[in-house]
Amino acid sequence: MFKGALPGFRDFYPQELAERAFIMRTWRDVARRYAFVEYDGPPLEPLELYTRKSGEEIVGQLYNFVDKGDREVALRPEMTPTVARMVAVRANALRKPVRWFSMPQLFRYERQQKGRLREHYQLNVDLLGEADVAADAELLACAVDIVRASGLTSNDVVARVSDRRILQAILESLGVPPSALAGVYGIIDKLERTPVAVSAEKLTALDVPAEAIERIVTIANVDFAEVQSRVTSGAAATQVEEFGRYMRYVAALLGGDESWLRLDLSIVRGLAYYTGIVFEVFDRSGEFRAIAGGGRYDTLLASLGGAGMPALGFGMGDVVLGELLRAKGLLTPAPAGSDIWLAGTEHDPLERVMREAARLRADDRSVEYALRPQSLSRQKKAAQASGAREFVTLSNDDGRNG
Amino acid sequence: MFKGALPGFRDFYPQELAERAFIMRTWRDVARRYAFVEYDGPPLEPLELYTRKSGEEIVGQLYNFVDKGDREVALRPEMTPTVARMVAVRANALRKPVRWFSMPQLFRYERQQKGRLREHYQLNVDLLGEADVAADAELLACAVDIVRASGLTSNDVVARVSDRRILQAILESLGVPPSALAGVYGIIDKLERTPVAVSAEKLTALDVPAEAIERIVTIANVDFAEVQSRVTSGAAATQVEEFGRYMRYVAALLGGDESWLRLDLSIVRGLAYYTGIVFEVFDRSGEFRAIAGGGRYDTLLASLGGAGMPALGFGMGDVVLGELLRAKGLLTPAPAGSDIWLAGTEHDPLERVMREAARLRADDRSVEYALRPQSLSRQKKAAQASGAREFVTLSNDDGRNG
Numbered sequence: 001m002f003k004g005a006l007p008g009f010r011d012f013y014p015q016e017l018a019e020r021a022f023i024m025r026t027w028r029d030v031a032r033r034y035a036f037v038e039y040d041g042p043p044l045e046p047l048e049l050y051t052r053k054s055g056e057e058i059v060g061q062l063y064n065f066v067d068k069g070d071r072e073v074a075l076r077p078e079m080t081p082t083v084a085r086m087v088a089v090r091a092n093a094l095r096k097p098v099r100w101f102s103m104p105q106l107f108r109y110e111r112q113q114k115g116r117l118r119e120h121y122q123l124n125v126d127l128l129g130e131a132d133v134a135a136d137a138e139l140l141a142c143a144v145d146i147v148r149a150s151g152l153t154s155n156d157v158v159a160r161v162s163d164r165r166i167l168q169a170i171l172e173s174l175g176v177p178p179s180a181l182a183g184v185y186g187i188i189d190k191l192e193r194t195p196v197a198v199s200a201e202k203l204t205a206l207d208v209p210a211e212a213i214e215r216i217v218t219i220a221n222v223d224f225a226e227v228q229s230r231v232t233s234g235a236a237a238t239q240v241e242e243f244g245r246y247m248r249y250v251a252a253l254l255g256g257d258e259s260w261l262r263l264d265l266s267i268v269r270g271l272a273y274y275t276g277i278v279f280e281v282f283d284r285s286g287e288f289r290a291i292a293g294g295g296r297y298d299t300l301l302a303s304l305g306g307a308g309m310p311a312l313g314f315g316m317g318d319v320v321l322g323e324l325l326r327a328k329g330l331l332t333p334a335p336a337g338s339d340i341w342l343a344g345t346e347h348d349p350l351e352r353v354m355r356e357a358a359r360l361r362a363d364d365r366s367v368e369y370a371l372r373p374q375s376l377s378r379q380k381k382a383a384q385a386s387g388a389r390e391f392v393t394l395s396n397d398d399g400r401n402g
Numbered sequence: 403m404f405k406g407a408l409p410g411f412r413d414f415y416p417q418e419l420a421e422r423a424f425i426m427r428t429w430r431d432v433a434r435r436y437a438f439v440e441y442d443g444p445p446l447e448p449l450e451l452y453t454r455k456s457g458e459e460i461v462g463q464l465y466n467f468v469d470k471g472d473r474e475v476a477l478r479p480e481m482t483p484t485v486a487r488m489v490a491v492r493a494n495a496l497r498k499p500v501r502w503f504s505m506p507q508l509f510r511y512e513r514q515q516k517g518r519l520r521e522h523y524q525l526n527v528d529l530l531g532e533a534d535v536a537a538d539a540e541l542l543a544c545a546v547d548i549v550r551a552s553g554l555t556s557n558d559v560v561a562r563v564s565d566r567r568i569l570q571a572i573l574e575s576l577g578v579p580p581s582a583l584a585g586v587y588g589i590i591d592k593l594e595r596t597p598v599a600v601s602a603e604k605l606t607a608l609d610v611p612a613e614a615i616e617r618i619v620t621i622a623n624v625d626f627a628e629v630q631s632r633v634t635s636g637a638a639a640t641q642v643e644e645f646g647r648y649m650r651y652v653a654a655l656l657g658g659d660e661s662w663l664r665l666d667l668s669i670v671r672g673l674a675y676y677t678g679i680v681f682e683v684f685d686r687s688g689e690f691r692a693i694a695g696g697g698r699y700d701t702l703l704a705s706l707g708g709a710g711m712p713a714l715g716f717g718m719g720d721v722v723l724g725e726l727l728r729a730k731g732l733l734t735p736a737p738a739g740s741d742i743w744l745a746g747t748e749h750d751p752l753e754r755v756m757r758e759a760a761r762l763r764a765d766d767r768s769v770e771y772a773l774r775p776q777s778l779s780r781q782k783k784a785a786q787a788s789g790a791r792e793f794v795t796l797s798n799d800d801g802r803n804g
Contacts, residue, residue, distance in 0.1 A: 004491060006475060009444035011488050014502070017440050033763040035740040035770035035788075038419050042411035042521065043445065043507065044465070044477070063446070065467030068511045073408060075446070086413050089406060095787055097773065100416070105445065109470045119444065134752060134773040145763070252756035255764060338437040350536060354654035361435040361547070362657060368437035371499065371536040385497055386437075 008110070008118030014335035020121065022333040023318050023325075024103055026149050027123040034142045036101040036125055041082035043105065047072040049081045053304055063107045063118075075107035079124040080297075080313065081304065087128055088306030096129035117319060125294075126313035128301070133242050136277045136296060136312055137249030143281055143292045143314050144250075144260045150321065151330040154257065157291065160264035161250075161279045163243055166227060167265045169236030170219070174212035184208065188219060189268040220266040227263070246277060273297055279314070283324050291324065292316035337387025342369040343379040344394045353394055410512070410520030416737035422523065424735040425720050425727075426505055428551050429525040436544045438503040438527055443484035445507060449474035451483045455706055465509045465520075477509035481526040482699075482715065483706065489530055490708030498531035519721060527696075528715035530703070535644050538679045538698060538714055539651030545683055545694045545716050546652075546662045552723065553732040556659065559693065562666035563652075563681045565645055568629060569667045571638030572621075576614035586610065590621060591670040622668040629665070648679060675699050681716070685726050693726065694718035739789025740768040745781040746796045755796055 005011050012020055028038070047064050064074035076082060079102055087098060102124045110116055125142055127135045140159060147157050167188075168181060176184055183206045187199055196217050203213045215222070224244065231240050251258045269278045278295030282288070294314025302308035325331040340360055344353040350373065357367045368386060370379050376393065383391045407413050414422055430440070449466050466476035478484060481504055489500060504526045512518055527544055529537045542561060549559050569590075570583060578586055585608045589601050598619050605615045617624070626646065633642050653660045671680045680697030684690070696716025704710035727733040742762060746755040752775065759769045770788060772781050778795065785793045 003448065003450075004487070005444050006446060006448060006469075006473065007471070009446060011444070011491075012442040013488065013492070014439040014441050017442055020442075021440070029766075032738070033766065033768045035768050037416040037737045038423070039416050040414040040419055040422075042407050042413070044408060044411060044509070044521075046405065046408060063469065067408075067465065069409070071408065082413075085406070086415065089413075090415070099770070107446070119446075130773045132774050134756075137756070138773070141760075248753060249756055252753045253760050255760045256757070335439045336434070351650060351654045354536075354539070354651055355658070358543075358655050358657045364431075364435065366435045366437050368501070371532045371540070372534050 006118075008116070010117065010119070018333040018335045019322060019331050020318060022331065023150070023322060024121065026146055027101075027103055027316070030142060030146045030149050031101040031123070031125060033145070034099075034125075034138060036099045036127075036142070038102060039083070039086065039100050040102050040104065041076070041079070041086060043076055043107075044073050045076050045082060047074045049085065050074055050077060053081050053300070061108050061110060063109050076104060077106055077108050079104050079106070079122065079315070080126075080300070083124065083126055083313075084301050084304045084306050087309070088301065088304075091307035091309070097135065098126070098128040100128075101125045121318040123292075123316040124313060126311065128309050128311040131298070131310040133246040133277065134249055135310075136246055137253055139294060139312055139314055140250050140261075140279050141253035143279070143294070143316060144254060146316065147281060147291065147321075148254075148260075150325055152324070152328065154259035156283055156324070156328060157260070157281060158262050158284050159260050159279050159281045160262050160267050161247070161277065162263070162265050162267040163239060163277045164268070164274065165236060165239045165276065166231065166243060167219075167268070169231045169234075169239070170222065170227065170265060171212075171216070173230045174215055175209045176212055176216075177207060180206040180208055184216065185268050188216065188266050191217065191220070191266050220264050222263070222265050224263050227265075243277070269293060269295060273300060275299055276312075281316075287327070288324050289320050291320050334387065336366070337389060338366040338368040339388070340365055340367045340390045340392050341379070341383030341386060341388035342367050342392050342394065343376055343383070344369070344373070345376060346373060348394050356394055408520075410518070412519065412521070420735040420737045421724060421733050422720060424733065425552070425724060426523070428548055429503075429505055429718070432544060432548045432551050433503040433525070433527060435547070436501075436527075436540060438501045438529075438544070440504060441485070441488065441502050442504050442506065443478070443481070443488060445478055445509075446475050447478050447484060449476045451487065452476055452479060455483050455702070463510050463512060465511050478506060479508055479510050481506050481508065481524065481717070482528075482702070485526065485528055485715075486703050486706045486708050489711070490703065490706075493709035493711070499537065500528070500530040502530075503527045523720040525694075525718040526715060528713065530711050530713040533700070533712040535648035535679065536651055537712075538648055539655055541696060541714055541716055542652050542663075542681050543655035545681070545696070545718060546656060548718065549683060549693065549723075550662075552727055554726070554730065556661035558685055558726070558730060559662070559683060560664050560686050561662050561681050561683045562664050562669050563649070563679065564665070564667050564669040565641060565679045566670070566676065567638060567641045567678065568633065568645060569621075569670070571633045571636075571641070572624065572629065572667060573614075573618070575632045576617055577611045578614055578618075579609060582608040582610055586618065587670050590618065590668050593619065593622070593668050622666050624665070624667050626665050629667075645679065671695060671697055675702060677701055678714075683718075689729070690726050691722050693722050736789065738768070739791060740770040741790070742767055742769045742792045742794050743781070743785030743788060743790035744769050744771040744794050744796065745778055745785070746771070746775075747778060748775060750796050758796055 050058050062074045067073050105121050107119050144159055187202050199217050200213050231237050267280050274295040275298045276296035280290045281292040292314055296312040298310045342357050353369050360367045452460050464476045469475050507523050509521050589604050601619050602615050633639050669682050676697040677700045678698035682692045683694040694716055698714040700712045744759050755771050762769045
């Protein structure tokens with residue numbers, strides 16, 4: 001007998017497929033409005049593509065194997081190395097900035113946890129070749145606009161935005177010694193999931209001054225005015241100014257609506273990866289994992305051996321977004337029934353039904369009919385069960401009767 | 403440096419993605435018109451799902467490996483075992499007939515040949531739970547209508563249709579001994595690619611009478627009238643009648659156009675698999691491999707351990723169809739440029755451009771603009787290079803100027 005799909009993999013019956021299609025259609029529609037064009041890469045890539053970026057540790061989390069040509073390969077766990085490879089190969093021929101999106105299925109061999117999958121679909125939006133914060137603003141606005149187009153509001157969702165360079169300046173202004181910075185980032189990254197006393201203890205162990213500890217454990221509450229007052233000179237002050245411009249840009253791109261945005265210096269993403277502004281999109285209730293996350297990674301392409309090029313991107317998975325939409329009653333698509341159920345009477349030869357079906361289908365209508373003679377009442381029941389929008393009997397030659 | 407994708411795998415840059423999307427959109431549109439609903443399954447499945455249907459030999463052609471939980475797994479080489487599994491799991495709950503389609507990416511580790519890929523996308527259309535030839539007719543009409551919707555005509559393409567049971571009756575009427583039938587099927591399957599003398603020799607070795615050999619090597623030319631005259635009694639005569647009804651149905655579903663169809667008893671597909679009518683769609687020039695193929699496999703679900711249920715389906719890959727469309731000049735989509743390139747003058751602050759972009763995007767227009775201040779002439783050039791359909795300058799507050 002059949003055992004079912006592998007653990008962590010999903011079957012998409014028509015209902016689940018309709019939900020996935022709703023999410024993907026929203027992704028594609030909004031990405032298109034922002035003038036991003038779609039690309040795709042192979043789901044199987046050389047293993048080296050991932051170890052080069054993430055080190056050998058990553059291998060423990062991958063679906064990797066040796067293929068029949070003795071190549072070390074892996075199912076893609078993320079899209080960025082693929083996009084970096086594709087852009088590197090055609091770096092000179094591509095129009096800049098490169099504005100690309102993709103919706104790959106990604107794979108991780110994660111230890112089995114409840115509700116934790118081993119595959120998901122992830123929208124990837126990347127903008128390469130533009131260093132100005134206007135590019136950062138386009139990216140975040142696109143992410144927020146997708147959430148908005150899904151039916152969510154800024155009461156449901158917030159984009160938390162940060163910049164490592166500003167965080168560093170704030171920490172320095174609080175008297176954190178430079179040698180402690182990396183450790184402090186790690187503590188900040190875990191603040192939300194750690195009791196305050198534990199974080200404070202760890203900060204003390206790093207020689208962070210007591211006055212600073214109080215501010216660091218509540219660093220999520222530092223607002224832009226406080227940033228401006230604390231960071232008043234040097235390169236960091238320029239970055240603060242740029243950040244202010246960024247926030248104004250994002251608001252402009254969202255039609256003046258700032259309610260989606262929040263400065264939150266506790267957002268620390270991949271340390272070795274991001275070089276500037278970073279963001280994560282969360283539901284405000286804090287019930288779900290991040291809906292989306294991304295930022296600027298200006299040095300990544302060069303470090304992977306590609307063309308040095310400023311770059312930034314974000315990812316948004318189908319699973320968390322789907323859970324949130326479902327919880328809010330916003331994930332309601334059903335598999336489309338046909339436009340028309342075409343019914344013949346017992347006197348109509350099936351060929352007559354088929355000729356009429358052909359005529360309607362040529363007119364771009366979707367048509368179902370009984371594949372063997374049935375009574376009208378039985379056909380009516382079948383039509384209802386199928387979700388057909390119209391029930392048309394052939395004897396009405398003029399066409400429709402609802 | 404970057405090495406590129408694995409051999410046999412494709413990168414889809416925006417141009418290639420646009421071509422793939424054109425093909426997939428046609429698949430989806432026509433399948434929808436025929437009231438098929440979309441489903442999907444995992445690209446990674448238990449290896450057993452494939453060996454159970456095709457035997458251990460199949461393993462040599464698969465991307466298979468042992469995962470980190472010691473499971474034997476394989477990248478899916480075909481979709482039918484997945485659909486059989488999914489239908490078996492919910493056999494009672496599903497409305498009959500089940501009318502499903504999917505567009506999976508499939509994987510085979512084939513020996514490297516020029517132009518031969520290790521992955522492709524394949525439309526799979528399946529109809530389960532209906533034994534009548536009306537179901538067979540729906541399937542073939544759907545396949546032909548896809549080809550037609552792609553811009554091809556019946557001068558370019560023909561569907562070659564056969565039925566193993568009729569072929570058997572013809573062979574018996576020609577005096578082929580029952581013990582030789584399986585061998586003769588194999589010879590017929592290879593007729594097109596084999597010199598006549600070689601086929602004749604092989605048939606002689608199987609004790610096929612000399613008079614029969616002449617007809618068998620030209621069996622592709624046996625028309626329906628000859629079938630009717632040769633098979634006049636018994637179960638086979640009923641099948642001939644059914645086959646006649648099937649051909650009339652297909653013609654009706656194609657709006658009366660029979661020019662797409664041709665009886666061709668040389669079409670022999672997987673012997674262990676198909677149980678009734680089978681078909682293959684080819685370009686008439688004979689330059690390409692089959693565009694699509696399928697048929698009835700009434701016993702497959704039960705043999706895989708699922709619910710016994712009459713069933714039929716076809717597959718159509720993106721590669722051969724794409725090659726044919728390209729050869730005919732019918733694969734011309736380009737990545738969509740934006741609807742509007744929005745240009746600010748040097749005096750316009752970027753935020754003003756962004757606010758207008760937001761307004762237009764909210765109105766479902768796709769909008770690109772320069773992410774840093776540029777002269778109007780430079781922006782005009784960028785707009786042209788981007789393929790934007792309109793160039794709109796902000797100073798014209800009333801909106802468009804083409």
